[in-house]
Amino acid sequence: MTSTTVLRRFNRTYTQRIGALDESFLGLGMPLASARLLFEIGTTQPVTVQELRARLGLDSGYVSRLLRGLESRRLVALSPDPADRRRRVAALTAEGARLLEDLDERSDDLAARLLEPLSERQRARLADALATADLLVRAATIAFEVVDPASPDARLAMGHYFAELDRRFEGGFDPGPLTEADLATMRPPGGTFVLARSDGEVVACGGVQALGDGVGEVKRMWVDDGWRGAGLGARMLRRLEDDAAALGHTVVRLDTNATLTDAIALYERSGYAAVERYNDNPYAQRWFEKPLTAPAAAARRPRG
Amino acid sequence: MTSTTVLRRFNRTYTQRIGALDESFLGLGMPLASARLLFEIGTTQPVTVQELRARLGLDSGYVSRLLRGLESRRLVALSPDPADRRRRVAALTAEGARLLEDLDERSDDLAARLLEPLSERQRARLADALATADLLVRAATIAFEVVDPASPDARLAMGHYFAELDRRFEGGFDPGPLTEADLATMRPPGGTFVLARSDGEVVACGGVQALGDGVGEVKRMWVDDGWRGAGLGARMLRRLEDDAAALGHTVVRLDTNATLTDAIALYERSGYAAVERYNDNPYAQRWFEKPLTAPAAAARRPRG
DNA sequence: ACGATTGTCTGACTAGAGTCAGACGAATGA
DNA sequence: TCATTCGTCTGACTCTAGTCAGACAATCGT
Incomplete structure (x- = not known):
């Protein structure tokens, strides 16, 4: 089997069975896009709207609306950037940080449940294979x-x-x-x-x-x-x-x-x-x- | 690192960079759901609507509508099952088979392009890792x-x-x-x-x-x-x-x-x-x- | 033979995920 | 200082993807 074939076969398996890991973001009454945005804000605390748009590749209007949604739920706080008052910076509120932790935990649980049927040794083998794949996939997309x-x-x-x-x-x-x-x-x-x-x-x-x-x-x-x-x-x-x-x-x-x-x-x-x-x-x-x-x-x- | 952590890290990498493999189904003016349906029909030529619904986990009405769309583009042909005339069986038309081949080729190209920056040895390593991961992920979801x-x-x-x-x-x-x-x-x-x-x-x-x-x-x-x-x-x-x-x-x-x-x-x-x-x-x-x-x-x- | 069940279809919805064309105020450059 | 650019926001859309409640015909069980 060529590596292309292996990649495609893996892709089918993966999206069918693990793709759902993403959707663990869901289940807290939060659409995926909002959750991704929240997650992105969480990784680099005070971040400009512009930066978020660039990183997620989203339309400015869309991001604006999503942010307003998160703001109205008091999950993020928006404030004008003192350096350039056209810009707005987003940061998590305490509640937002808590929710993010919660989502993280759910995601962890889901991953753990997925691995549960495997033996210790198999899990170690899988982790090893995935770490290798991770490194190489990242390398391929540099x-x-x-x-x-x-x-x-x-x-x-x-x-x-x-x-x-x-x-x-x-x-x-x-x-x-x-x-x-x-x-x-x-x-x-x-x-x-x-x-x-x-x-x-x-x-x-x-x-x-x-x-x-x-x-x-x-x-x-x-x-x-x-x-x-x-x-x-x-x-x-x-x-x-x-x-x-x-x-x-x-x-x-x-x-x-x-x-x-x-x-x-x-x-x-x-x-x-x-x-x-x-x-x-x-x-x-x-x-x-x-x-x-x-x-x-x-x-x-x-x-x- | 625990295997859960590795899995989650890999998941992030993967959805960010290879998730797009699926969307190669796109790009031919065809929504993903239709493409998936077409693909599913293609794998087991004459197949009942019921079977399709079960395999893709979709609502009966939804499948019906999607099929009608594919039929109107002359990509699949629907006919009543002679054994049970409530049932309908779907099969690809020549045109549908051609389109499917085309999508397949695009997907192949995309996979190949993804792997292109890697050396032969790296590709072999990646293929090996993915094959292992594939087996174990499948095993975990049995x-x-x-x-x-x-x-x-x-x-x-x-x-x-x-x-x-x-x-x-x-x-x-x-x-x-x-x-x-x-x-x-x-x-x-x-x-x-x-x-x-x-x-x-x-x-x-x-x-x-x-x-x-x-x-x-x-x-x-x-x-x-x-x-x-x-x-x-x-x-x-x-x-x-x-x-x-x-x-x-x-x-x-x-x-x-x-x-x-x-x-x-x-x-x-x-x-x-x-x-x-x-x-x-x-x-x-x-x-x-x-x-x-x-x-x-x-x-x-x-x-x- | 006939009521229940099954398989498919239709109509009427909803929610998510974007796109596009401006509007508007803040900053910048000549 | 004033036209231009920039960053953000708003309103009005579109397209997917799916759900839900029936309708209808074929088939099954008794």
């Missing part, structure tokens, strides 16, 4: 996006990167101040900066800068800890190679620290060959290079 | 039901059982004719017959008969080949023990053939002890017994 390296999200991602190096290097890591000149290297022409997002959250990043003479350098590649083992690093690297090729580079280089063994393994798996030191990065102990033949079409599908 | 041993489904299940013995015994197996007297042993008082169904399909069975003196015997226990490894045998056995206890038995016995090693392992795992031959079944080489203490409350949760 969106890559070119952003300016000076944008807040890019800075955030690089901050994560530096913090990780600081944790992993024996003597720590000091990136120095992020200068505008440094950021400018990762802009066209010659450079780029790519973010990977899951649910809007930044989960990986990477940049390319031009070293001149058709040579690009991969920099600041980082993958969130929670995403290890999902192949995200390989995808980011491939993406950066594609982008480097599109920017006119024919070779990419990169340097790395000897302690980053997982990264080194990735580079070797991805067709990088060790080369001599090509820069004076004091934190680098290993240098790699890879020719970019066709626009990375050959590298597009890894051999699995 | 319904047990006491039926009369003379009912068509019970006969069908026993037929499967006999056919399997015939396949697995060296010299084959001849059950002889299924006499009414034989069936009567698996009826109250003293006896019972239990079916397990998944999606209405019979996937396991088992019976209890009274041997007298508070002793019950487990008979005709069978689990469908496709359901091995889902713990269904253990659950059926537990259920039969519970029922036997409820019928007043304090001990259950059973016999089996030495070639059925998986069954023997199950009995031993479930607390059965080997005893001397207690009957003259020519196909039996091993005999087991288990005391039923409290109403099998102790056996309700296997030790995993």
